[in-house]
Amino acid sequence: MNLGFEFGKLNFSATLFAIAIFIWMIQSVISLLCGKKCRHDFSSFLFALPCILVLIAAGASWNHPPVSFEASTIMFGDVHIAEKIDSLSAIFLSLLSVIGIATSAFSVSYLKHLKGRINPSHYWSAISAFMLSMCMVIVSANAPTFLVFWELMSLSALALIASEHQQEDVQKSAFIYLIATRTATAFLIAGFIWMHSIAGSWGFDSWSFAGKNWLPALFIAIGLCIKSGLWPFHLSLPYAYTAAPSPVSALMSGVMSKVAFCAAVRFLVVGQVDSLVIAGVFLGAGLISMFWGILFSLVQQDLKRLLAYSSVENNGVIFCGLGLALVGQAMNHPIVSALALAASIFHSINHGLFKALLFLSAGTVETAAHTRDLGLLGGLASRMPITLLCFVVGAASICALPPSNGFASKWLLYSSLMNEIWCSSELTVRGLALVSIGILGLVGGLSVFSFARAIGVAFLGNPRSESAAKASELGVFSWLPQITLACLCVILGLCASFVTGQVELLACATLKIPITSTPKFQMPMPQIAVLFFVSAMLVYHLILKTSKARKYVTWECGFGSLSPRMQVSSVSFAQPIARIFSQILRFKLLVEIKGADRRHFPEYVKVEPQTASILESKVYGPLVQMLRTLSDLLAKLQAGSVHLYLLYLCLTLLLIVAVGTKL
Amino acid sequence: MSLSIVEIFAVAAALCAVLMAGSLHVKRNIFFYMVQTVLLAVVTAEIARTDGELNLYLIAVAIAILKGGCVPIFLRWMVKRLQSYSDPGMMLAPPLAMHASLLLFALSYLELGSLGALPGSALAASAAASLLLTGLILMLTRKTALSQIIGFLVIENGIYLFAVTQTSGMPLLVEMGVMLDVLVAVMVAGLIVFRIQQSFEHIDVTQLAELRD
Structure with a gap:
C-alpha cells in the first residue's frame, strides 16, 4: 500500500x-x-x-x-x-x-x-x-x-x-x-x-x-x-x-x-x-x-x-x-x-x-x-x-x-x-x-x-x-x-x-x-x-535508632500464638482518615458478633469495612435505571402485530405528507 | 372546473379503492382491483397520446394484461383454493373504513392539491396519494393474508399512478421491471399464504404476532 x-x-x-x-x-x-x-x-x-x-x-x-x-x-x-x-x-x-x-x-x-x-x-x-x-x-x-x-x-x-x-x-x-x-x-x-x-x-x-x-x-x-x-x-x-x-x-x-x-x-x-x-x-x-x-x-x-x-x-x-x-x-x-x-x-x-x-x-x-x-x-x-x-x-x-x-x-x-x-x-x-x-x-x-x-x-x-x-x-x-x-x-x-x-x-x-x-x-x-538525605539520616540515627529492638513474649490475649493476621491491616491503617471523610466515602464498619453474651470470649467476630461511591449509587445508577425503563417503554412499540406496524406506517406517511407540503 | 381525461380516470380509480374499503367480499374486492388497474392503464394510454410516446402505449397494454388480467385471475384461483370468500375484518367496520378512506381522499386533495409538477396533474397526484392511503387502510382493516395482498397491490397502484402522472412516464425497461416485480411478489406472497394455511390451518394475520424481541 x-x-x-x-x-x-x-x-x-x-x-x-x-x-x-x-x-x-x-x-x-x-x-x-x-x-x-x-x-x-x-x-x-x-x-x-x-x-x-x-x-x-x-x-x-x-x-x-x-x-x-x-x-x-x-x-x-x-x-x-x-x-x-x-x-x-x-x-x-x-x-x-x-x-x-x-x-x-x-x-x-x-x-x-x-x-x-x-x-x-x-x-x-x-x-x-x-x-x-x-x-x-x-x-x-x-x-x-x-x-x-x-x-x-x-x-x-x-x-x-x-x-x-x-x-x-x-x-x-x-x-x-x-x-x-x-x-x-x-x-x-x-x-x-x-x-x-x-x-x-x-x-x-x-x-x-x-x-x-x-x-x-x-x-x-x-x-x-x-x-x-x-x-x-x-x-x-x-x-x-x-x-x-x-x-x-x-x-x-x-x-x-x-x-x-x-x-x-x-x-x-x-x-x-x-x-x-x-x-x-x-x-x-x-x-x-x-x-x-x-x-x-x-x-x-x-x-x-x-x-x-x-x-x-x-x-x-x-x-x-x-x-x-x-x-x-x-x-x-x-x-x-x-x-x-x-x-x-x-x-x-x-x-x-x-x-x-x-x-x-x-x-x-x-x-x-x-x-x-x-x-x-x-x-x-x-x-x-x-x-x-x-x-x-x-x-x-x-x-x-x-x-x-x-x-x-x-x-x-x-x-x-x-x-x-x-x-x-x-x-x-x-x-x-x-x-x-x-x-x-x-x-x-x-x-x-x-x-x-x-x-x-x-x-x-x-x-x-x-x-x-x-x-x-x-x-x-x-x-x-x-x-x-x-x-x-x-x-x-x-x-x-x-x-x-x-x-x-x-x-x-x-x-x-x-x-x-x-x-x-x-x-x-x-x-x-x-x-533531604542528610536530615533523613540525622532523624533516623538520632531519634529513631536509639530505641533498640527488644525481644520478649507478648501477652496473646489467650487466642493462641501471634499470626500474620494480627498485623496492622490495610483496613485498619486507612480507618482514621476514612472516618474523617466518611460522608464522602460512605465509610461504614459492619461488625457481626456471634455469642456476644459470652463477653470477652465471643464465638465469632466479623468486621468488614464498606465504602461506596456516591456517584455510582446516586447519579449513574439512577441514570442507567432511567435509560432502562425508557427502553422498555420503547420496546412496547414493537408488539409483533402486522396491523400495528401498518398503522405506524400510515401515520408516518400522513406526517410526512403534512410536513412536506407545508415546507 | 374542467377536468382532463387523466384526472377523471385517476379519480375513478381512487373511488374504486374507496369502494373496496367498503366491502368484505374478497372476490368483489378483486373485481374492483381489476377495474382500478384497467382505469390506470387508460390513464397511461391517455398520457401516451398527449405526449406522443410509443413506450407508454406498450406499458398501458402490459398493465392491462398482466396486472389487470393475470393477477386477478391468480387471486381468484387462490380464493377458491383457500376457501376464503369473505374476510372477517377488524378495527373498523367496512362502512366506517369507507368513510375514513373518503376522508383521506379529501385530506390528500387539500394537502397535495398544489403539488402537481405537470400542468393538469394536481388532482391526479391527490388521487394517487389517496390510493396509497386507502391501500394502507385496506391492509389495516383486513384480517386474512389474502386481503393483505390485495391492499398491498392497491398501494402499488397508487405509487405507479403518482409516478406516471408526475414524471410523464419512466423508461420502458424500468417500468417493465417494476411490473414483473409485482407479479413475482404476488406469486411469492401467494405461495407463502398457501404455506401458512398448511402449517397453521388459518390465514389470520393477527395471530402471527410471535416475531419480535
Whole structure:
C-alpha cells in the first residue's frame, strides 16, 4: 500500500516517524496472522524498535520549527491525513516511546507468567495498534485524522482491557470503559463539527476559540475530561486499569490520558481560549478530582485500583494546572499562564513515568504473589527487594517528596498559584488561588498517607497468605524496565532545574508570549536532595535508632500464638482518615458478633469495612435505571402485530405528507 | 372546473379503492382491483397520446394484461383454493373504513392539491396519494393474508399512478421491471399464504404476532 510518503522530500524526523508507524502497522497485522505461534521476544523487539525510532525523531525535532507532512493518497472526501511534529508533540512522543520500550520488555515476563490466560497474538496486535494510534493522535494536524486515530486508540485499548474476557468482571469493566470512551468521542465530534462550521476548515491551525467560540471549546473540553477521567467521569478508570493487564494499565495511565492532555493543550491553549468558563471547568474538575481520587485511593483493597484512583488524582493536578494556565490567558497574566502550563506539562511527563513504573511494579507483585488484594499481601520486602526499591521510588515521586521529579512539577504548580495571588487584583481570584493551594497541600498529605499504606501493607511485615510467602522476583525482563523508569524519575528530579527551563521555553512558545517576560526559576534540586538525605539520616540515627529492638513474649490475649493476621491491616491503617471523610466515602464498619453474651470470649467476630461511591449509587445508577425503563417503554412499540406496524406506517406517511407540503 | 381525461380516470380509480374499503367480499374486492388497474392503464394510454410516446402505449397494454388480467385471475384461483370468500375484518367496520378512506381522499386533495409538477396533474397526484392511503387502510382493516395482498397491490397502484402522472412516464425497461416485480411478489406472497394455511390451518394475520424481541 502506498501511503503517499515521499521519503526524498521528508526531513529526518518525519521519515523515522513514518517508518515507525509502518512497523507497528505491519506488526499489528502479522501478530494476528501468527495466531498461537506468536513469539514474545520477537514481538517485543518488533514493538520496541519503532519506539526507539520515535524517540530519535522526537529528539531531533525538539526545539526545531514544526515539521508538517501529509499522506495525501489516503483521502476521506476532500480531507486527508495530516500530521505535524512540533516541540509539544515531541515531548509527548518521547514519553510515549520511553514507556513503550519499558512495557515491551515487561510484557515478555508478564505474559510468560500468565501463560494461557491472555492470547499473545491478540495482545501484540492490539498493543501495536494502540501505540500507532496514540502516536498519530499526538501529531495529528486536522480533525478527521485526529478522530480516526482517536477511535482506533480507544478501541484497541478496549481490546486490551478485554484481554481476559472470560472473566465476568473484566467484561463489565470493558463495557464501562466503552461507554465512557463513546461519550467522550461524541462530545469531541460535536465540538469539531461546530468548529468546522465556524472556521470553515478541518485544520487545527486555523481554529481559534477566542471570544464567542467558547461553546464548541466547552464541548471539546468535556470530551477530553471524560477521556482523561476527571471527576465526575472518573468511574471508568478504576475499572479499566484494574481489568487490563499491567503493562497495558501502565500505557493507558502513563500515555493515553496524557494524549488527552496534549490534545487539550493543542486545542484550547494554542487555540487562544480566553473564556473563564472553560478555565473554571478545568480548574474545578481538576481540584475536585484530585481530592476525590486520593480519598478513594486511600480505602482501596486492590493494589491496581489504588493506583487507578491515584491516577485520577494526578490527572486532576495536571488539568488544574491547565485550568490555571487558561485563567492566566484570560486575565492576561503571562507569567502565571507560562508557569502553570509548564507545571502541567512537566507533571504529565512525570506522572506518565512514575505511574507506569508503579503499574509495572504492581504487575510484578500480582504475577509473583498471584493476588492484588492488599489483605493477602505483605512481607514482600525481603522476597522482592528490587520491586520494593522501584515501588518506593515511584511512590516518593508521586507523593512529591523533594529530590524526585514529582516534587519539581508540583513546586512549579504551587509557585504559579502563588504568582496568581500576587498578579491578580480581584479578591475572588486571589481567594480561589489560596483555596487551591490549600487543597493541593491536603491532597499531597493524603497521597503520602495512601502510598505509605500501600508500601507498608504490601511489602513490610509478614506475608498474609501462602502465595505471598512464596513470591520471588520474576527475572531480568521484569526488573530492568522498572529500574530504568525509576532512574529516569530520579534523573528528571535531579536535573529539574534544566528540565523546567526547557519546559518553560516550550510553554512560552505554545502560549505565544515572549520568553523574556517570564522569570527564570532556578531549582537547587541537588542541594535539596543532599539536605533531604542528610536530615533523613540525622532523624533516623538520632531519634529513631536509639530505641533498640527488644525481644520478649507478648501477652496473646489467650487466642493462641501471634499470626500474620494480627498485623496492622490495610483496613485498619486507612480507618482514621476514612472516618474523617466518611460522608464522602460512605465509610461504614459492619461488625457481626456471634455469642456476644459470652463477653470477652465471643464465638465469632466479623468486621468488614464498606465504602461506596456516591456517584455510582446516586447519579449513574439512577441514570442507567432511567435509560432502562425508557427502553422498555420503547420496546412496547414493537408488539409483533402486522396491523400495528401498518398503522405506524400510515401515520408516518400522513406526517410526512403534512410536513412536506407545508415546507 | 374542467377536468382532463387523466384526472377523471385517476379519480375513478381512487373511488374504486374507496369502494373496496367498503366491502368484505374478497372476490368483489378483486373485481374492483381489476377495474382500478384497467382505469390506470387508460390513464397511461391517455398520457401516451398527449405526449406522443410509443413506450407508454406498450406499458398501458402490459398493465392491462398482466396486472389487470393475470393477477386477478391468480387471486381468484387462490380464493377458491383457500376457501376464503369473505374476510372477517377488524378495527373498523367496512362502512366506517369507507368513510375514513373518503376522508383521506379529501385530506390528500387539500394537502397535495398544489403539488402537481405537470400542468393538469394536481388532482391526479391527490388521487394517487389517496390510493396509497386507502391501500394502507385496506391492509389495516383486513384480517386474512389474502386481503393483505390485495391492499398491498392497491398501494402499488397508487405509487405507479403518482409516478406516471408526475414524471410523464419512466423508461420502458424500468417500468417493465417494476411490473414483473409485482407479479413475482404476488406469486411469492401467494405461495407463502398457501404455506401458512398448511402449517397453521388459518390465514389470520393477527395471530402471527410471535416475531419480535
